[in-house]
Amino acid sequence: MPELPEVETIRRDLVSVVTGKQITDVTVLLPKMVRRQGSQDELIGRARGRTVQRVRRRGKSLLCILDSLDVLVFRLGMTGQLLWSHPDCLPDEDKHTHVIIHFEKGGRILFRDIRQFGEMYLVKKGALEKILQMGAEPLHKSFTLEALKKISSSSVKIKHLLMDQKKIAGIGNIYSDEILFEAGIHPLKRASALAGKELQRLHHAIGTILREAIACKGDTLSDYRTPFGEKGQYQHFHRVYQRGGETCRRCPAPIVRVKLSGRSCHFCPSCQK
DNA sequence: AGTACGCCCTGGCCGC
DNA sequence: TGCGGCCAGGGCGTAC
Numbered sequence: 562m563p564e565l566p567e568v569e570t571i572r573r574d575l576v577s578v579v580t581g582k583q584i585t586d587v588t589v590l591l592p593k594m595v596r597r598q599g600s601q602d603e604l605i606g607r608a609r610g611r612t613v614q615r616v617r618r619r620g621k622s623l624l625c626i627l628d629s630l631d632v633l634v635f636r637l638g639m640t641g642q643l644l645w646s647h648p649d650c651l652p653d654e655d656k657h658t659h660v661i662i663h664f665e666k667g668g669r670i671l672f673r674d675i676r677q678f679g680e681m682y683l684v685k686k687g688a689l690e691k692i693l694q695m696g697a698e699p700l701h702k703s704f705t706l707e708a709l710k711k712i713s714s715s716s717v718k719i720k721h722l723l724m725d726q727k728k729i730a731g732i733g734n735i736y737s738d739e740i741l742f743e744a745g746i747h748p749l750k751r752a753s754a755l756a757g758k759e760l761q762r763l764h765h766a767i768g769t770i771l772r773e774a775i776a777c778k779g780d781t782l783s784d785y786r787t788p789f790g791e792k793g794q795y796q797h798f799h800r801v802y803q804r805g806g807e808t809c810r811r812c813p814a815p816i817v818r819v820k821l822s823g824r825s826c827h828f829c830p831s832c833q834k
Numbered sequence: 835a836g837t838a839c840g841c842c843c844t845g846g847c848c849g850c
Numbered sequence: 851t852g853c854g855g856c857c858a859g860g861g862c863g864t865a866c
Contacts, residue, residue: 676843822838
């Protein structure tokens with residue numbers, strides 16, 4: 562479940578190996594992973610021979626900006642991985658490897674995805690924001706308390722608001738639970754009902770939790786790996802996520818788990834009001 | 835406008 | 851040992 566901290570970790574690793582490198586070919590093993598293109602051949606044709614100028618991230622999407630000003634977009638869904646493979650350092654492709662980006666001198670990015678919820682596509686740089694339709698970048702300096710206040714005017718549950726990619730980009734089920742615990746806010750509370758102090762705590766918690774998780778190289782509950790095959794470490798620091806029934810880290814109450822439109826939601830009923 | 839649910843999909847886990 | 855059934859859920863489409 563790569564969320565912002567995991568994708569940011571992937572980005573930081575990939576920057577060092579693909580920046581300035583030429584894409585020599587693209588192998589598509591599972592065509593449905595390539596979306597929005599007229600055909601997979603169109604994507605292959607436009608990517609082949611181009612050089613990666615920059616590797617960026619927007620929300621949970623990883624972006625490779627090519628010298629043609631085409632952008633190669635990867636969305637990893639639940640179980641997507643971008644693994645760096647080189648003649649001197651495995652891994653090799655397997656049945657879950659759906660696309661391979663070949664680089665000069667033998668380097669490859671393997672796009673693996675066990676559940677196949679991910680996707681990739683190529684888009685003109687100028688059309689990127691319109692197609693992504695993403696909200697604020699929570700770690701960007703433009704994401705001020707005022708910006709959060711504006712977003713929070715709706716009456717949706719705050720847990721849903723945090724996970725709404727059109728409002729705030731990059732937060733998923735794990736980090737929304739962790740952020741709300743850190744802020745001491747009940748996940749079912751209406752966004753518009755949050756007091757000024759609560760919004761302040763929420764704004765602070767978003768930055769704190771996401772930065773903490775990036776420092777841990779993300780969260781490996783099952784499938785997530787960095788491009789170099791490392792696991793993240795943030796799972797060892799969960800306050801609430803997947804701790805249903807266990808004791809709260811701040812008080813004697815047990816962590817509660819509820820279902821919220823098909824998603825699990827964890828919180829401390831005593832610390833989060 | 836908000837909410838719920840099914841769909842896509844695989845592997846892990848449980849009970850028999 | 852194996853097999854059916856259920857669960858996990860990001861994002862999207864649809865229904866209420």
